[in-house]
Amino acid sequence: MAGLTPQYVLRRLGMFLLTIWLGATIIFIIPRLAPGDPVAAMVSRLTAQAGYIENSAEIIAAWRERFGLDGPLWVQYLAYMRNMLTLDMGYSLSSFPSRxxxxxxxxxxxxxxxxxxxxxxxxxxxxxxxxxxxxxxxxxxxxxxxxxxxxxxxxxxxxxxxxxxxxxxxxxxxxxxxxxxxxxxxxxxxxxxxxxxxxxxxxxxxxxxxxxxxxxxxxxxxxxxxxxxxxxxxxxxxxxxxxxxxxxxxxxxxxxxxxxxxxxxxxxxxxxxxxxxxxxxxxxxxxxxxxxxxxxxxxxxxxxxxxxxxxxxxxxxxxxxxxxxxxxxxxxxxx
Amino acid sequence: MSVNFAHEIDERRPAGTDQVVLQVEGLKVYYATPTGDVRAVDDVTFQIREGEIVGLVGESGCGKTTTAMAILRLVQSPGRIVDGRILVDDVDIARLNERELRQIRWTKISLIPQGAMNSLNPVMRIKDQIGDAIETHEGRQPRQALKERILSLLSTVGLPSRVYKMYPHELSGGMKQRVCIAMAIALNPTLVIADEPTSALDVVVQRVVGETLLDVKNRLGVSMILIGHDMGLMAQLVDRIAVMYAGHLVELADVYSLFREPLHPYTQLLIDSIPSIKERKPLKLTEGITHDLRNPPPGCIFQLRCPHVTDKCRTVVPPLLEVAPSREVACHLYYDA
Missing domain, CATH: 1.10.3720.10 (MetI-like)
Known part of the structure; x- marks a missing residue:
């Protein structure tokens, strides 16, 4: 372990955590900059498949709540970061019951x-x-x-x-x-x-x-x-x-x-x-x-x-x- | 002729024995270029005696380093040894095959390289770099014995024992140079070639390294070729000086005579150009130009810059002849005397 000093290891670890935090933040922000939202997109897809879905507005609202998309942005962000830290990534939108x-x-x-x-x-x-x-x-x-x-x-x-x-x-x-x-x-x-x-x-x-x-x-x-x-x-x-x-x-x-x-x-x-x-x-x-x-x-x-x-x-x-x-x-x- | 450095020369210094350790005869090293061979070393003959230091001086590009590299058969492509014999203990290095050459390198002749800054492998500890030279030539060594040997080498050149475990980047330039000296004497070689060992160092460290070299030489009785431009260092360290010009050896003399009474016109200019503290004088060496090394003129190699040039110099090559005891010069001016 020639030049592996504690400062060096600490600095690299810091860079590691910073990289992950930055990456996680960017993938949180980018989808939210895009118009529309995933729940609406999914429901409209279901609509296209089934022809007509009753109470689609309520479904969208319910799912938004379910996926935590109804709160203010910073609440979403904190929840998102907590989930990422515990590697809890929620449910898949396309094959719903699987996580x-x-x-x-x-x-x-x-x-x-x-x-x-x-x-x-x-x-x-x-x-x-x-x-x-x-x-x-x-x-x-x-x-x-x-x-x-x-x-x-x-x-x-x-x-x-x-x-x-x-x-x-x-x-x-x-x-x-x-x-x-x-x-x-x-x-x-x-x-x-x-x-x-x-x-x-x-x-x-x-x-x-x-x-x-x-x-x-x-x-x-x-x-x-x-x-x-x-x-x-x-x-x-x-x-x-x-x-x-x-x-x-x-x-x-x-x-x-x-x-x-x-x-x-x-x-x-x-x-x-x-x-x-x-x-x-x-x-x-x-x-x-x-x-x-x-x-x-x-x-x-x-x-x-x-x-x-x-x-x-x-x-x-x-x-x-x-x-x-x-x-x-x-x-x-x-x- | 001013004698700037003669006062620094200790005349009582033993000038070695008569045993010849290195005999270079008619050495020619050419570098191939698209427009013809550059004659970097052309017909150089000299010998080194046991226990003496011979200085090899001359301006940049005159073939000093090429001569040294040729002695170790380390001339890099496109250079090649064209002709000549390099005898060490009656073995002609120029004729050895690769295996024999490897065995003679470092055991008989070692090198203190030019620019010690970059001469150590940056990713190996000092102990491993000295150790691999020892173990390559003497086989696997017991760990403790090898360690003690390396430590004693380090102390010989005045380095603390902590250097043993260090990497090159942890050392100063002067320390690296001394590591190179320690490495060069690790196998007790007959001859050490020191190629401008002080050129990259500041003056204080230059002196320390110079003293280390002298100390090593006195203790081990090793013969040395010291290459450099530093006439002051030469005056302090060497027994004899060989002056090279454009690939030729133009003068070879004991250091005291050479400084007191340089014979060859080039040597005279060289010594005259040493700056003096006492007087201001113009630099004379800029007069004239060196000929094209690919196409040397007939006759004397120095004719284009020589203040004493005659018709004979333009046609007849002056051989290096002994004109007085331990004084050899290649100049028509002295042959009749």
Whole structure:
């Protein structure tokens, strides 16, 4: 725990809480700036379906009271903040009796698993490829071969997802096209279920990893090459250290630092971008749920998911922030 | 000729033994450019004796650092060693394969780098950076023994033991430079190359680092090549001085004679240009321009700036010859005498 001082941890925790508060406040304010309100929208939808609903005005008033939309704004805000703190997100508007928190918590593990596995794999593979591309001692044929692994970077990942489904699920029939696990399996710690989860996960993970690792590889390659000119690299060579040690402890070790910062910055985009992947693979995660929420104009569901995305991203950033001073001892000294 | 710094020179200093530890013969290092090779080091020959400090001076870009880097085979691309022999204990470094080269680096020749500010790995503790040099060459060490060894190295260069656990960014420039000195002597090398060890430091710290170098040399009897522009520091530290101009060695002499009576016209200009506290004088070195290093003129390398240039200088290359005991100079003016 090199530079992990209490002040640093406290400051990062403060930033974490501030981010969440700001995010929660914004998702409270934005829907209220829009014309109309969700209850009226829902009742009008019901009206469109059923043709005519008796006492619609009373229904709207009753539901407003039920959802706490009748009080003054600050009362709503306080109630909202209290609910968010306890992760009580109320009822879903589109599938009424189910609660938003229940829906989210059944979807959350899938997204967390999918995104963490694919982000970590993409980060590791991309940085490994980039480091080898930039290191002059790597045989020329490997360095010539490596860039071909990055050609998929220019393809949007949902396009690659469709391609992968067509190739591996439809043509070759090696892997299942959609879902997170096979039908008729009971979720739990049993091998058939785990095996099925892995099989279902390969294509979505692959489509994210293959399309995003080029970003890491190019950044890493640039860092490694810049690093070559550093005085400590020359001194390391003068010391007669083994090339593998110079590469890992002096080259990669120093080049990875900005990459970790970039990872923290890109986390928000990763969480948002997963929506399309989950949609294509009908993966029962948060992205898929968010898609359903948007299609059904389910405000409480969208609000809950966006809040969870903010919470998740902020948590991941916090973890990386706490990891950085361990990687780079200089960080906690910077104001 | 004024003798600005001669009073600082201690003539009683032992000038080393006659045992030669480094023999550089006909070293040529060229940098490839699109318009031809730049001859950064062109046919340089000298030797370093056991226990002596040789200063390597000359203006920026004259090939001092390139010479030093070539001795360690660390010339960075697009530079390359074109020709020459670099003998350390009868082993020609220029001919070694990579493995043999790694083994000889730091055990025989170590480096105190230019700009110690950036020469330490920012994410490794000092102990690990000194330790990895030791363990790479001597194999895994018992933890306690290694720790004591590193602590004693630190105390040799006058650093407190708390430096052991510190990171480079926690140290001042002078402390980093002394860490580099401690690292350079960790394996008791035959030769230490100090590449402008004081250039990035303020004058007070320069003096401390200079004293540390001298102390290390006296205690360990290590030979040193000291590269720099600082003639004052040279006068205090070195036994002999080698003067380089445009990739050539133009004069090599013991420090006292060189300051008292510089022979080569370039050395004369160099010593004359040392600012004096007592008198104001114009800087003479700006006269004339250096030739294009890609296309040196025939004859003497200094002919374009030399105040004593003759027709012979424009056609015949003056070799570095011993014109008096321990005085070598590459100039036609002195060969007949």
């Amino acid at each position: 938003v928190d229940e829906m989210i918590f059944s979807a959350l593990p899938w997204t967390v698993g999918l995104l963490s596995v694919s982000t970590i794999l993409s980060f590791l593979a991309g940085n490994a490829i980039g480091a080898l591309m930039g290191w002059p001692r790597v045989p020329r044929w490997i360095r010539a071969l490596l860039p071909t692994s990055l050609t998929f970077t220019s393809i949007p990942f949902f396009m690659l997802g469709i391609l992968l489904v067509y190739l591996f699920a439809y043509e070759l029939r090696w892997l299942p096209p959609t879902g997170a696990y096979g039908r008729g399996l009971t979720p739990g710690w049993n091998w058939p279920f785990i095996k099925s989860v892995i099989e279902h996960g390969i294509l979505p993970v692959l489509s994210i990893v293959v399309t995003s690792m080029g970003f890491w590889a190019l950044g890493m390659r640039g860092m490694i090459i810049t690093n070559q000119g550093e005085d400590y690299m020359i001194l390391a060579e003068a010391k007669g250290l083994r090339p593998s040690r110079i590469f890992l402890r002096y080259g990669v070790r120093n080049s990875i630092l900005p990459q970790v910062t970039a990872l923290a910055l890109s986390l928000g985009g990763i969480a948002g971008g997963s929506t399309l992947v989950e949609y294509i693979f009908a993966y029962p995660g948060m992205g898929y749920l968010l898609y359903q929420g948007i299609v059904n104009t389910d405000y409480t569901l969208i609000q809950g998911i966006v809040f969870m995305l903010i919470l998740g991203t902020a948590t991941a950033v916090l973890i990386l922030d706490l990891l950085l001073p361990v990687l780079d001892p200089r960080i906690s000294y910077e104001r």
